[in-house]
Amino acid sequence: MKAINISRRAAGSAVAALMIGATALAVAPTASAKNYSLSAGKVTLKKPGVEVDVTYSCDTGSKDWLVAGAVNVNHPWGVEGSVIVKGDKLVCDYETHKLKVYVPPIVDQEFNKGDKVEVTLVYFDSENGRRSFETKTTQVV
Secondary structure: OHHHHHHHHHHHHHHHHHHHHHHHHHHOOOOOOOOOEEEEEEEEEEOOEEEEEEEEEOOOOOOOEEEEEEEEOOOOOOOEEEEEEOHHHOOOOOOOEEEEEEEOEOOOOOOOOOOEEEEEEEEEEOOOEEEEEEEEEEEOO
16 A cells, blocks of 8 residues: 555656646747847937937847937936837847937937936837836936
């Protein structure tokens, strides 16, 4: 009787281990998949706005939008600008890509050379909201 219980436990443990392994494989991303990433590089004056060098990667089939914003942190009213780059303008294939994004000011103001700006980059999924977020403070060149 004891031998039967031990063999049942061993069989049960083996089945549990197989189920855990199968579940892990089912939910694991493919070998080439990686997290969404965003990185802001140089910010260049392009009157009246700024041009931001963006490095990004996204999963194949992504329909996310890239939202870029800039705020002049030295300006008393905070000159602001933002732009949306729709998903069809992005290359989403798990690889890293570079993109120059022009960010115009929202109101009748302008950025200037030497301004200290906070750049915010966000992947935005219309169904699930924000997916990835990056903020960088740098000087306009």
